[in-house]
Amino acid sequence: MSQGTSTTSVDLMIHARWIIPVVPENTVLSDCSLVIDNGQILAIHPTTEAKRLYSADHEHHLDEHIVTPGLVNTHNHAAMSLLRGFADDHPLQTWLEEHIWPTEAQWVTPEFVRDGTELSAAEMIRSGTTTFADMYFFPEETAKAALNSGMRCQLHFPVLDFPTAWGQGPDDYIQKGLALSDAYRSHPTINVAFGPHAPYTVSDEPLQRIATLAEEMQAPIQIHLHETAAEVSDAVANTGERPIERLNRLGLLSPLTQCVHMTQVTAEDIEVLKQTGANIIHCPESNLKLASGFCPVKALLDNGINVALGTDGAASNNDQDLFGEMRTAALLAKGVSGDASAVDAHTALRMATLNGAKALGMDAEIGSLEVGKQADITAIAVNQLEQLPLYNPVSALSYNNISHQVSHVWVNGNPLMEDRRLTTLDEHRVREKAKYWQNRIES
Ligand SMILES: [Zn+2]
Structure with a gap:
């Protein structure tokens, strides 16, 4: 952001087609954004409002996605x-x-x-x-x-x-x-x-x-x-x-x-x-x-x-x-x-x-997307034939075998996966270790 704007700078913004925050119950938010700073959810706003109020070091436009608590x-x-x-x-x-x-x-x-x-x-x-x-x-x-x-x-x-x-x-x-x-x-x-x-x-x-x-x-x-x-x-x-x-x-x-x-x-x-x-x-x-x-x-x-x-x-x-x-x-x-x-x-x-x-005794910190909770977040892309038409986003999550469509995952606002690429674990190494143990146990 250029100097002189009146936006507040934050670490991360996630702009989502749908957000299902779990609290309040039975709620689906459309075209809203999660504003995240220091690992916590600072605000949830309509995307146009969020962009007017905040500028973020990292921004994700998840236009065909559902965002839920991790x-x-x-x-x-x-x-x-x-x-x-x-x-x-x-x-x-x-x-x-x-x-x-x-x-x-x-x-x-x-x-x-x-x-x-x-x-x-x-x-x-x-x-x-x-x-x-x-x-x-x-x-x-x-x-x-x-x-x-x-x-x-x-x-x-x-x-x-x-x-x-x-x-x-x-x-x-x-x-x-x-x-x-x-x-x-x-x-x-x-x-x-x-x-x-x-x-x-x-x-x-x-x-x-x-x-x-x-x-x-x-x-x-x-x-x-x-x-x-x-x-x-x-x-x-x-x-x-x-x-x-x-x-x-x-x-x-x-x-x-x-x-x-x-x-x-x-x-x-x-x-x-x-x-x-x-x-x-x-x-x-x-x-x-x-x-x-x-x-x-x-x-x-x-x-x-x-x-x-x-x-x-x-x-x-x-x-x-x-x-x-x-x-x-x-x-x-x-x-x-x-x-x-x-x-x-x-x-x-x-x-x-x-x-x-x-x-787990952790509901004060995680489990829903609410202001003040830790930014543990999952995004799911719902843009494949198997998800269409999409009348009800939460139905797609619970009944539609959706896990292979998970695109992004954050814990405390830190990315663990982006566009299905693991950022913390080395996928090749994990795969080689699995084969190594299979060979040992089979022999
Ligand atoms: Zn058990």
Whole structure:
């Protein structure tokens, strides 16, 4: 801008054909601009107004695009992308005990976790995700890969009763996890939280310790819960208690808790979830692939329970495409409830953005495009035959297999992808590493 103009200079302006801000609800803005400075959304104006008031160092004219909050993938085991398609078509316990756990015991090292997480980060960025939550061994390596990628990440360090390559047992896992939490205290993009694996792999004493520590630190807890009917019936046969009752008795359920899967839900379970404020992480494609069951999403949402979306690891999905997960969640909710209005297009987008941010305790910072929030943003080009005609932009996002049309992604106003070119990760290197691990594991 020339001297003497009265515009305010800012870092970035994104001029978009459509903006779906998620807050206010059910809103689509036409021909508006996001004004971004110091990593935050400073203003949202009609484009003509924005251009009159501001001048930006970087400007993007996205004339055939929809701009949304960056998607939030609330459950992943990112390094498991290196086992994508490795063991298909088995139920959960067979898949875990006969395929995944033995393979992990042989191969999972810091190098495996770093390379696998970078592969996953590339895939997540290319499909519009800006934040992911992760539960896996060597989380210090996941953190490094997340930093390289520029993605926002909540790391749930694993806790199990038995030893693995990363630790000896509960005390060792918790000690290592707390050290990691210290290392990333107040970090702008990396957040460390508790990841007790599941009720059937962690006993009461470590679960109680985690509940106490999480309360003191106000740190989230993520746990696989009621993933299958067998998990619940086995627990009832062995102890007389449903797993969710046991967690509630141990003090583990609160608004800090993220219950992953919940395919088995009674009216009493819904009361417990309402009273404790615990969040549900719904992973519809993983549940379908492992034939684990159906989470009753409509009933949970109707009861005011926060339901977010996750892909789970690529070994049980087999992709990390949250737009695909939105579509599956919407379709499955209609099928399960017998109600075609269940999980409408706006609700699916909200589950993948603001509900995810809320589950991770990050909804003050991200999850919607509002003034004062961090500029975590995804743009999708809707100019191909498959998107035309376009009567309803949000319908295109939720029902139209759109992830390959994601064009731009920003976190804190920093570009991670521009015109489908990754800016933080080296695509060639990521590809070579994936081939290297395939060769090693196959041989
Ligand atoms: Zn999982």
